[in-house]
Amino acid sequence: MAICKAEALVIRKFDFRETSIIVEFFTREFGRLKGILKGIRSNPKKFGSTLEPFSCNEIVFYRSRNSEIHLVSQCDLRDNFLEIRSDLKKINLASFFMELTSALLAPEDKHEEVFELALSCLKDMSLAADPARIINIAQIKLLKLSGFKPHFDSCVLCDSKIDEYAKFSTAFGGLLCFKCAYRDSNRHAVLKGTVASIRHIEKSDWQNSQRLGLSPLVKEELDMMLNRFVLFHLEKKLKTARFI
Numbered sequence: 001m002a003i004c005k006a007e008a009l010v011i012r013k014f015d016f017r018e019t020s021i022i023v024e025f026f027t028r029e030f031g032r033l034k035g036i037l038k039g040i041r042s043n044p045k046k047f048g049s050t051l052e053p054f055s056c057n058e059i060v061f062y063r064s065r066n067s068e069i070h071l072v073s074q075c076d077l078r079d080n081f082l083e084i085r086s087d088l089k090k091i092n093l094a095s096f097f098m099e100l101t102s103a104l105l106a107p108e109d110k111h112e113e114v115f116e117l118a119l120s121c122l123k124d125m126s127l128a129a130d131p132a133r134i135i136n137i138a139q140i141k142l143l144k145l146s147g148f149k150p151h152f153d154s155c156v157l158c159d160s161k162i163d164e165y166a167k168f169s170t171a172f173g174g175l176l177c178f179k180c181a182y183r184d185s186n187r188h189a190v191l192k193g194t195v196a197s198i199r200h201i202e203k204s205d206w207q208n209s210q211r212l213g214l215s216p217l218v219k220e221e222l223d224m225m226l227n228r229f230v231l232f233h234l235e236k237k238l239k240t241a242r243f244i
């Protein structure tokens with residue numbers, strides 16, 4: 001067993017036996033992994049963190065080759081994101097984003113860009129007046145980085161350029177042109193502004209994408225499309241989605 005150190009966001013935690021907890025972390029160095037913290041419930045001061053969901057911690061753990069659950073020997077809190085924790089809407093959004101990240105990434109598959117995205121998203125959400133907007137932008141970036149990118153550059157089936165006529169197919173995962181639209185009876189119309197916003201967010205870095213203005217109509221459509229897309233392609237309903 002190798003001793004490893006990692007910067008780790010808490011995705012979720014649950015009690016294990018009488019005194020321990022098992023935590024699912026998203027780490028910068030190793031991706032998503034599970035760790036057991038023995039004795040933390042009988043002696044909370046044994047570790048330097050209470051491991052609240054979406055808190056950022058520094059952990060030291062023994063990396064097991066034979067088990068998917070690793071033994072965490074040290075854990076120190078870096079940021080508890082108190083501004084998020086004092087606002088129920090922000091708590092639900094942050095929990096949803098962590099759960100989505102967990103659902104999209106394979107276990108123990110390092111993805112530093114996604115880790116940076118999650119950290120930026122939590123930091124900016126702490127002080128944001130409109131946290132849902134930040135989650136929309138982060139969701140578009142997360143889908144792209146994790147390879148689930150909906151296709152918005154051209155028709156997803158025949159690759160022809162799309163101008164005025166834009167229909168979105170959740171099942172095919174992208175826009176359909178006039179000729180291909182009949183292939184999905186559940187297609188729905190998309191505003192040009194929504195398509196332009198998604199393209200802009202995909203191409204911009206995090207800071208620049210935050211400057212993009214989203215009209216209420218575009219925001220509403222983005223919300224609906226992203227949730228439908230994620231639900232369809234993950235083939236399961238994210239438990240936290242219903243609170244948003």
Ligand SMILES: [Zn+2]
Pocket residue numbers: 155156157158159160176177178179180181
């Ligand atoms: Zn087409």
